[in-house]
Amino acid sequence: MQLARTSIADHNQSLLNSHERKLRALTGEIANTPDIIDKLAAFQVAIPSWALGTGGTRFGRFSGGGEPRNLEDKIEDIGLLHALNRSSGAISLHIPWDIPQDANAIRQLAAQHGLKFDAMNSNTFQDQPGQAESYKFGSLQHVNKAVRKQAIQHNIEVIKHGVDLGSESLTVWLADGSCFPGQLNFRKAFQYVLESLQEIYAALPANWKLFVEYKAFEPNFYSTTVGDWGQSYLYASKLGPKAYTLVDLGHHHPNANIEQIVALLLMEGKLGGFHFNDSKYGDDDLTVGSIKPYQLYLIFRELVDGMDAKGMDHTTDLGWMIDASHNVKDPLEDLLQSVEAIMIAYAQALLADAKALEAARESNDVVAAQEILQSAYRTDVRPLVAEARLRAGGALDPLKLYRSAGIRQQLINERGTKTIATGL
Ligand code: PSV
Ligand code: MN
Numbered sequence: 001m002q003l004a005r006t007s008i009a010d011h012n013q014s015l016l017n018s019h020e021r022k023l024r025a026l027t028g029e030i031a032n033t034p035d036i037i038d039k040l041a042a043f044q045v046a047i048p049s050w051a052l053g054t055g056g057t058r059f060g061r062f063s064g065g066g067e068p069r070n071l072e073d074k075i076e077d078i079g080l081l082h083a084l085n086r087s088s089g090a091i092s093l094h095i096p097w098d099i100p101q102d103a104n105a106i107r108q109l110a111a112q113h114g115l116k117f118d119a120m121n122s123n124t125f126q127d128q129p130g131q132a133e134s135y136k137f138g139s140l141q142h143v144n145k146a147v148r149k150q151a152i153q154h155n156i157e158v159i160k161h162g163v164d165l166g167s168e169s170l171t172v173w174l175a176d177g178s179c180f181p182g183q184l185n186f187r188k189a190f191q192y193v194l195e196s197l198q199e200i201y202a203a204l205p206a207n208w209k210l211f212v213e214y215k216a217f218e219p220n221f222y223s224t225t226v227g228d229w230g231q232s233y234l235y236a237s238k239l240g241p242k243a244y245t246l247v248d249l250g251h252h253h254p255n256a257n258i259e260q261i262v263a264l265l266l267m268e269g270k271l272g273g274f275h276f277n278d279s280k281y282g283d284d285d286l287t288v289g290s291i292k293p294y295q296l297y298l299i300f301r302e303l304v305d306g307m308d309a310k311g312m313d314h315t316t317d318l319g320w321m322i323d324a325s326h327n328v329k330d331p332l333e334d335l336l337q338s339v340e341a342i343m344i345a346y347a348q349a350l351l352a353d354a355k356a357l358e359a360a361r362e363s364n365d366v367v368a369a370q371e372i373l374q375s376a377y378r379t380d381v382r383p384l385v386a387e388a389r390l391r392a393g394g395a396l397d398p399l400k401l402y403r404s405a406g407i408r409q410q411l412i413n414e415r416g417t418k419t420i421a422t423g424l
């Protein structure tokens with residue numbers, strides 16, 4: 001289904017007076033609102049194809065009806081999100097869950113919805129039907145060369161699919177590791193992964209980037225071969241200039257200082273991609289900003305600061321993606337909430353007075369530094385985010401319109417109640 005332009009216009013009209021009142025109050029307080037609004041309007045976050053169906057846990061999955069039945073439906077869903085918020089203009093595919101049957105047709109369909117193809121994701125953490133070798137004991141790290149070869153070949157095929165679609169990056173996330181002490185020779189495992197990644201790296205087109213995603217634990221519970229940013233950074237440095245570390249917020253041990261990790265990776269020119277989600281205990285894949293919004297803001301502060309220090313373009317120089325899969329919410333509503341949380345944190349980060357903060361640091365004024373940081377965080381920037389959306393042709397309140405237009409019901413009518421999206 002497509003959202004009629006008129007329904008967005010009617011919705012916006014009904015909220016306009018109240019929006020303008022709040023915006024006026026805010027712009028009276030803040031000096032650089034035009035610049036912030038422009039940056040917000042330009043910012044885009046990719047939606048992963050696996051987030052559009054209801055997520056599950058190992059105990060069960062409760063699908064919600066109207067889920068996308070195929071890649072075309074997934075593109076349509078992201079098209080809907082993008083029409084509502086104008087900030088979800090890219091899709092990230094997981095192969096083999098989303099192999100396009102006709103790449104040109106898929107490319108055209110995405111273009112009709114204003115969507116680009118963000119990073120391609122390979123999958124060597126599950127065995128596929130008919131596959132010769134098993135990934136039970138790892139893929140790129142495997143002691144058996146035939147398994148490593150198969151996993152390398154798969155990644156090269158993913159690159160080829162990506163080239164056909166116009167993507168320019170590959171994200172490699174490995175489940176490789178071990179569950180018990182003694183199971184793995186750490187040094188051998190590292191070397192095998194490195195050699196395997198080198199072969200994949202050699203197959204990258206000139207304009208492509210390779211993102212090496214790390215994760216502290218799960219599905220392996222004793223060691224992970226790309227377990228933290230240090231290991232990912234080692235791989236990325238050894239591989240070369242087209243390789244970068246990818247930070248997924250849920251892939252750290254509890255209370256890790258992710259903002260510091262981000263600052264240093266950016267300083268070294270090795271931060272390439274970002275997966276947004278939130279968590280309380282582990283890789284919980286909860287809605288962005290639902291548990292630790294202050295941490296999200298602090299991370300964004302470092303992102304903005306670090307990118308500005310390097311003259312990077314906020315919108316295009318890092319790969320931004322949501323990586324969440326939810327069990328109890330309508331996935332599209334959840335994604336609208338996640339994108340909104342990202343935009344809010346970004347706006348607050350743009351708002352923080354970087355010069356005053358630096359001056360406070362230089363004079364060891366700890367209290368002033370905290371005040372400056374928190375004053376931006378405590379500002380309700382939602383009118384700025386809404387204004388950016390309005391100017392870009394989106395809805396003032398995407399979630400409200402999603403509900404009042406009965407979009408989920410329409411999707412159920414079109415697709416049925418028992419559809420189950422491919423993915424996790
Ligand atoms: C792993 O937990 C991960 O974050 C990786 O990014 C995968 O590609 C994604 O989830 C989906 O499995
Ligand atoms: Mn991820």
